[in-house]
Amino acid sequence: MKSICSIVLVLSTAGTLAFTPARTPAQTPAPLATAAEHQQWGRLSNLIDDDVAVDQAQPDGMTALHWAARWNHPIAISRLVAAGQPVDAATDYGVTPLAIACRYGNLNAATALLDLGADATQQTSGDETMLMHAARVGNASLVRALIDHGALVNAKQRDDQTALMWAAEAGHADVVGVLIDNGADFRHALRSGFTAFYFAVRQGHADAAAKLLDAGVDVNDRMNPQSRSERSPRKGTTALLLAVESGHFELALQLVDRGADPNDQRSGFAPLHALSWVRRPSRGDNAAGDPPPQGSGTVGSLQFARELVARGADVNLQLTQGNYRKAKLTEKGATPMLFAAFTSDLPYAQTLKELGADIQLANVDGTTPILAAAGVGIFVADEYPGTEDQTLAMIDQIVEWGGRINDTDQHGETVVHGAAYRSFPRVVDRLVELGAKPEHWYRDNSLGSTPRQLAQGKRPGSFKPNKATVAAIDRALKAAGIEPEEWERPKKTSQY
Known part of the structure; x- marks a missing residue:
């Protein structure tokens, strides 16, 4: 989604020169514009009195009137326009004095320009209005002045954004109020839904x-x-x-x-x-x-x-929607505790438990918090939150709360399958210490993979075998008198 435009009226914005003739670097610099640029207002006044051409411009099209708008000098603006400077003169890049005044929130300059006939409905590149720039900078008085001079409250720029959106995104509540009071459409939505x-x-x-x-x-x-x-x-x-x-x-x-x-x-x-x-x-x-x-x-x-x-939030609220791909944690039926366990967020899990969270409430796959903490639902091991130490701490806490170490979900996955998904060998060791029995977890899941085969790479996605996790599983199997398998079992059909 595109965010609210953050347009700066710099002199490199594409546009068209409206009032000044073509110039070359060899031509004489514009003394009137230079005086205004350096805020030499006395010199500016003398040059006007000497009938120096007021429409002279610098190489980029900036005139004395543009600089007077930039420095918020209404007296200079009035003198320049009275001497013949077009009030809506544009630079070579399409920037007008009013655009500069609105971009900088210069109320005095903008009011002077508007009173002298500047077009309140003019737009800059991208169809941005003067009202949008005033709204974004947060000058409520300037917004009112523009509206009083005919600015269109609900005009849209190229991306369909309005002045109200610019004001709201910038947090200018007083401007939001002024725009609403003048008929701004607060229900207008972008294609993004914003x-x-x-x-x-x-x-x-x-x-x-x-x-x-x-x-x-x-x-x-x-x-x-x-x-x-x-x-x-x-x-x-x-x-x-x-x-x-x-x-x-x-x-x-x-x-x-x-x-x-x-x-x-x-x-x-x-x-x-x-x-x-x-x-x-x-x-x-x-x-x-x-x-x-x-x-x-x-x-x-x-x-x-x-x-x-x-x-009134339900700490055990189970989601009614969700994906059904076994390559990730199924969301349907999931509780906040299940998600906290999955992200190895012990402080959040402890808070939820204090608030009454059920440590055994599972999703529709039968995935309980201890299975999620171990790693059931992991797809790419190193892209999910939770370090190995954080996972160890979460598992210890869930067991202390009464979580069942030998839980199995509807896809035949156990805590050691989860540790294999995460590629956490120390988690395998700890799970065995906590009572995870090899005769229980050394089994095929619905993918046709044992934890050992998962660690070897028989799993969805692009995965490199994790030798340390394989070794941890082998230690547990040998300690239980089970000879580790050195071959893959027949594959079962599964969709991801």
């Missing part, structure tokens, strides 16, 4: 979000993206879930207090589930793991979980 409200929520701007709620936005409305990309939200995402995934926990609680459903899972996930990957994002190409969102406010993630449960 409205002004969702932009405010994603950025953590509580005051702007509150303005939009006060105007009539439904706090339980959900996003309906018409296009999909890596950055697009899931269909059904609510403002509450968006706030949680962005790390804005204080704002998320405010949304609940305004009526947001803490158990809403129309996106496929509820907030307590999402908290697991917010706290422990996938590793991707980063061995240390991707950083969690920076977020905002004074409420931490664990405090948020407690506050959300106090406001």
Whole structure:
């Protein structure tokens, strides 16, 4: 999804020269424009009095009027226009004095230009309006002045964004209020599903979000993206879930207090589930793991979980949707505890347990938290959160809580299958110490693989054999008097 444009009116933006003739570097520099650039207002006045041509421009098309707008000098603007400078003169790149004044939030300069006839409806490259730039910089008085001079409140730029969206994304609640009072369409949505409200929520701007709620936005409305990309939200995402995934926990609680459903899972996930990957994002190409969102406010993630449960969130809520590919953890039926175990997030799991989480509640595959902690559901070992030490700590804690070390899911997978998926040899050793019996776990899963064969590479995806894990499994088998198999068993058909 494309985010709100962050356009800077620099003099390298593509455009067309509207009022100044072509120039060459060999021509004499423009003394009037140079005086204004250096804020030499006395010299500027003398040059005007000497009838120096006011439309002279620097090589890029900047005139004295552009510089007067940049430095917010209404007196110079008035003198230049009175002397014949066109009020909407454009540089070689299509930038007008009003565009510069709006980009910098220069109210005095913009008001002078508007009163002298500048076009409030003009657009810069990308169809961005003066109102958008004023909204983004956050000058409510300038926004009012533009509207009073005919600016179109609901005009859209090239990506279909509006001034209200720019103001909401930047967090300018007063500008949001002015725009709404003047008829801004707060329900307008992009193909990505984002409205002004969702932009405010994603950025953590509580005051702007509150303005939009006060105007009539439904706090339980959900996003309906018409296009999909890596950055697009899931269909059904609510403002509450968006706030949680962005790390804005204080704002998320405010949304609940305004009526947001803490158990809403129309996106496929509820907030307590999402908290697991917010706290422990996938590793991707980063061995240390991707950083969690920076977020905002004074409420931490664990405090948020407690506050959300106090406001009605079901700590044992099981998801009603989900994938059915055995190459990853099946989501249907999963609880927040199952996700916390899967990400080896012991502090979160302990918080959930304190709040009443059931340590044995499984998903539709029969995957219990101890199986998920061991690694059942892992696809590519080094792309999931959780170090080997963190996994060991999580397993020890679940066993202490009464988790069953010899659980088996509906696909015939055990905790040692999980450790093989994770390629964690010390986890294999610890599981055996905790009572995982080889005669129980040395078996085919629905893929036709034993834990040893999984560690050797008989598994979905591109995987290199992990010799240390194979050796750990062999030690356990030999200690139990079982001769390790050196061949693959017949393959079973399975779809991924």
